[in-house]
Amino acid sequence: MAATALVLAACAPSPSADIAQRRASFDEPLPPMRAFGTPRSSASVRTNTQLAGDFLDLTFMLESGRELPRLTRFEGEITVGLRGSADATLQRDLSRLLTRLQREAGIPIRSAREGEEPSIVVEVLPRKELQRAVPQAACFVVPRVSGWSEFRRQRRSETVDWTTLETRERASVFLPGDVSPQEARDCLHEEIAQALGPLNDLYRLPDSVFNDDNFHTVLTGFDMLMLRVYYDDALSNGMSKAEVAAALPGILARLNPGGQRSGPTPTPPTPRIWIEAIEDALGPRGNMVQRRVAAERAVDLARAAGWRDTRMAFSLYALGRLSLSREPELALAAFIEAAEIYRRLPDTQIQAAHVAMQLAAFSLSAGQTAATIGLVEESLPAVREAENAALLSTLMMMRAEALALQGRTAEARAERTEALGWARYGFGADDVVWARATEIAALAPGPSDR
Template sequence: MILRFLPGLALTIAFAACTPTNGDVAERSENIPTALPVMNTFGAHNTPRPSRSNTAIAADFLDLTFQMESGRVIDRMSRFEGPITVAVTPGAPAHLIADLDGLIARLRSEAGIDISRVSGGAGGSASIIVETLPRARMQRVVPQAACFVVPRVASWSEFRRSRAGRTLDWTTLNSREHVAVFIPSDVAPQEVRDCLHEEIAQALGPLNDLYRLPDSVFNDDNFHAVLTGFDMLILRTYYDDALQSGMTRAEVASRLPAILARLNPRGGRGSELSRSHTPREWIAAIETALGPGTTDIERIAAANQAVQFAQRSGWSDSRLAFSYFALGRLTLSREVETSIAAFQSASAIFDRVAPGGIQSAHIDMQLAAFALAAGRSEESLRLTARAMPIATQAQNASLLSTLLMIRAEAMDNLGRASEARAVRLDSLAWGRYGFGSDRVGTRLSEVAALSPRR
């Protein structure tokens, strides 16, 4: 079983921490229209190619393919052999089908995979079955999972019957024939889409996540919402004719240089990143910092431990940056100067290892919120303007919506009321996709509460 955990707290902590606690947030709804605009959605995705060297990508491929997230070794590669079909069981939200069709089109064109959607009536005969169910029902069985993928079953009931044995053990597969993806039906459209991208990618290919990757959904930091150019190259390599199910790590490693030279000819001149192992001690600290069941003080302590561990290990990559990012989020309401300094440290590293990446847009959003709360509206506009194209490129509607909400408040503060109204409407249109129609008004009120004029 491969889990996508509940989304990180990149957006929720910031505004819960900055929002006043005197109970008046719900009253600040004068800027919320009585009727929400039509929901915005993203069009075709323009995917930049990875900039790293093929040598680095080969090492990433091997670590993603021959190890589980738990650290267990996978002895032999497994994949689907032959055409792949995807079926959705009845009852799924309508927007899921549209996003799934977009994903399948990208997998065909960018990863070269022979994959297609068949009608839900195909049921258990499909290679990949996508089933939706209420989040509460799903989490009664698998707590903390936002969504997940399992092998050798075709339905939720079959999954529940098979949990006791080794049926669901990915390391026992010789090849893949049937895989089930379980996604909550009652969450925001963006979360459904994010689950489709990550879980279908892992149903098809690598089963591991690596925190060192700054440009991939195969990373538990959850920065990337949709499959990246790196991810598509990994999947294209996974289904290259030179590879097949049953190969060992050594056999795959011997063929990767020729495969990548053919698929990614510019990779011979790409950049390098650290490929050092990520110890469980650091991962445990991050999971404590961002997971449930601990106090704020314990989480901040865990984030500090992650920073210190990364520094002692000599890391200067995205893992150190993510440690600072976690610390910045968790200290928002308690130690503002510490929070700002942590975000700035994270930003400096991300600007080096992932220039113009989605990580920088998340940090700019946090700093723009600080600037808005401090009455520095022009700075808030500058930061949001820098982050919005990145959020759009990454197809992150919740981040884009929040940036637009911050801009609307900053414009109101500067006396630009008509512009603010137009931007606010746009934020709600994106927010319906990013947060869900029933939650976007709450987000707008939370952002409005940051403004000093309120």
């Protein structure tokens, strides 16, 4: 990618729907929704020493910072039942997930038969109803209850306290039904994984859904390995952290022989002050100025700590997003630095693709079609592997606009049609799909802008 192209793009209008004035005219019907085929997950590149530390931190702590005294898991066959207004797409996604858990994690899990009481209930609810009970939660999982009604009765009791568990026998996953198919699927993956195994999220993990940065939306090779370890015969309910730590080297040597090598020292814990800065920057509270200040604080803390890992890059990514509308030059600089970090690391291809989308918006706004196409084509393999249809469709729409600017009309039309098919899965409702397409079309300069 040419650095001069990116510098020139900084002079173009910020890639934000807030300032886009030109609107495309779309009058053709939407194509059929596209769907992903055979999953393609890559193995983790970290050493078994690193993986052991990750497993312990994921397993013996909650996201709140509370410690868990013992390992708990399901025993025997696990069944999953779907309740509520689940459409055919969600049912297909659940079936694909259960198949992956069987094959990749070795977990004896299947769909519950009619009349059978499931081990894990997946209940679909209106988003407003879900958030009345748990504000700001897109979806969540709780132990020891079988469905929404029981949860409502027990939600203020120790029944749904993970720290009091001795073993896992029942759990319920609650997710919204009035969201895009991709958002519902993402909830399925993370919440069923937590129902089965680790309950913590770690910002340092580059290749996992167990990370609040939300770059990964379906279970990765790392996640499947963590779940396979969780259900290994060498572990059992009630084991302490010390007992699990003693068993992990042998388990990982057997399950992940490629990780039996030396490597970098384990990443130090993430300080709470940085997590709070990131949460302030990306959370719902505070105005835009306050959130941007929080992102700047996260960048400063990461620099002071000497980080050159995903946490440094994510701080920059957050700052870039929050600076787009008012300080596009700062946003571009932050995205370029984040891209450099992500490209240097061995397991951050999907993160690099998210940043590339931001950079492609700048280059498209500047009419730099070759740079836009290059950024998109570099990113697509990782995006397809990660099964992120929203990002895939956005990148393809950008490439379609760049192709149209080059006069390659037929290619642009075919690209846009495929992109709209993915957008139906990634964004859901027709009006949301068309709004996204219109925003992307508005980035491309019109004849008077060239």
